Amino acid sequence: MNLRLSERERERALGAVTTPPDLVSFMVSLAIPWRSPMRVLEPACGDAPFLRAFAEQYGTHHELVGVDIDPDAVTQARRQVPFATLLEEDFLLWAPREPFDLIIGNPPYGIIGDASHYPIHVLKERKGLYKRRSQTWRGKFNIYGAFIEHAVNLLRPDGRLVFVVPSTWLVLDDFARLRRFLAREGRLEVYYMGRPFPERNVVAVVLVLQRGEQGLGLFDLGNREPVVRKTAYQGELIRFETPETMAFERRGVPLGEWLEIYFAARSPEIRRHPSVVGEPRDGLVPILTGRNLKPGWIDYETCYSGLWMPREEAPSLRFFYAFPHIVVGHTKGARVVAARDERCYPWREEFHLVPKVVGLDEKTLVEYLNSEPVQWYVRTLYRDLVPHLTMTQLRRVPIPPELAPSLSRARQLHLWEEDFEERVIGV
Numbered sequence: 001m002n003l004r005l006s007e008r009e010r011e012r013a014l015g016a017v018t019t020p021p022d023l024v025s026f027m028v029s030l031a032i033p034w035r036s037p038m039r040v041l042e043p044a045c046g047d048a049p050f051l052r053a054f055a056e057q058y059g060t061h062h063e064l065v066g067v068d069i070d071p072d073a074v075t076q077a078r079r080q081v082p083f084a085t086l087l088e089e090d091f092l093l094w095a096p097r098e099p100f101d102l103i104i105g106n107p108p109y110g111i112i113g114d115a116s117h118y119p120i121h122v123l124k125e126r127k128g129l130y131k132r133r134s135q136t137w138r139g140k141f142n143i144y145g146a147f148i149e150h151a152v153n154l155l156r157p158d159g160r161l162v163f164v165v166p167s168t169w170l171v172l173d174d175f176a177r178l179r180r181f182l183a184r185e186g187r188l189e190v191y192y193m194g195r196p197f198p199e200r201n202v203v204a205v206v207l208v209l210q211r212g213e214q215g216l217g218l219f220d221l222g223n224r225e226p227v228v229r230k231t232a233y234q235g236e237l238i239r240f241e242t243p244e245t246m247a248f249e250r251r252g253v254p255l256g257e258w259l260e261i262y263f264a265a266r267s268p269e270i271r272r273h274p275s276v277v278g279e280p281r282d283g284l285v286p287i288l289t290g291r292n293l294k295p296g297w298i299d300y301e302t303c304y305s306g307l308w309m310p311r312e313e314a315p316s317l318r319f320f321y322a323f324p325h326i327v328v329g330h331t332k333g334a335r336v337v338a339a340r341d342e343r344c345y346p347w348r349e350e351f352h353l354v355p356k357v358v359g360l361d362e363k364t365l366v367e368y369l370n371s372e373p374v375q376w377y378v379r380t381l382y383r384d385l386v387p388h389l390t391m392t393q394l395r396r397v398p399i400p401p402e403l404a405p406s407l408s409r410a411r412q413l414h415l416w417e418e419d420f421e422e423r424v425i426g427v
Helices: 007-013 021-029 049-058 071-080 124-132 143-153 173-185 243-251 267-272 311-316 362-369 372-382 391-396 409-425
Strands: 039-042 063-068 085-088 100-105 155-166 186-192 204-211 216-219 226-230 259-263 325-328 338-341 351-355
Touching: 021 049, 021 155, 021 204, 039 049, 049 063, 049 100, 063 071, 071 085, 143 155, 143 173, 143 204, 173 186, 173 204, 243 372, 259 391, 325 362, 338 362
Parallel strands: 039 063, 039 100, 063 085, 100 155, 186 216
Antiparallel strands: 155 204, 186 204, 216 226, 259 351, 325 338, 325 351
């Protein structure tokens, strides 16, 4: 495998992202040495900006180690930090003889796979090895998750990890195992950084794990006091919870208790369908996408997908295309956009809601899902941590109990008891 790449090729093929100097400085400020000398590692080091900044801040007497899979990057790092040990190694397959006090850096981001679909294609043949060595790999995963897990395993029992990574691991289901793993291993501090990379549209956080401790602190941009603090953390979603959003959540019933949430057919499946064509004809309807979905209504005329099919064939793709139901946008960012599909059209992607309970007022539910209180709830909790609404987020949206007359008596009593405790007892 030839890994001698140009700088642009390296950034794309290996998921490398250059770290701005002010972000490097901030992260190094979170890594004050607690013993001397420290054994410090920068994985996927590139030209080793973190080792260089650490040495400038805390001295060159520490044992500094950098690792990178790209031989040209290692050569450049040796010129930049001649007092460090720089190794040409695949970090995810590397097993050093001794653990580290501190691991700091900016691991690569991206999904490993075929070059036609995924950015990190030069490592495709090693993906199986990575997965076998990982406890937390799930779904397509993202290589930065594997870097986090392996780095934690290379720490001393009281070691510290300081990584800047995309914010998606805070809420996506693919990272559920990783969150539980981190919760078992130590105390988490998560610093929301917004979009710190000038050339990348990536929302990032700085993750600090103090091994051997427990709890969670979530810090807002430029704030040194946590906006969310938990003395016990077990791997649940990490959200910008406030007393107001939590009260709003407690007063309702999670949407997932009332409705099954399905995902529509995806493009490859649709294109393989024998009834789907790429031009309009008599008797065919457009296959709808998220662009057809508006708050409270659906544009049935515009064909953004470029695909058509007979409407009566739609249920052969998904059973719920056969009857009117609520559709909720998947790619609308941190907001809920809902409408009821009365015409039973075929869809490409988006969430499709089918009631579990009898008597659910779907028209009123659509109005509620598009309401400002719901938008405030989603926007406050999740901000821009992920670029789309997830099924887990949608499942947790609280629905007022009065919208479902068939709500079980036991569940209703439970909600009343919680509300009574909050108002009267103050728990």
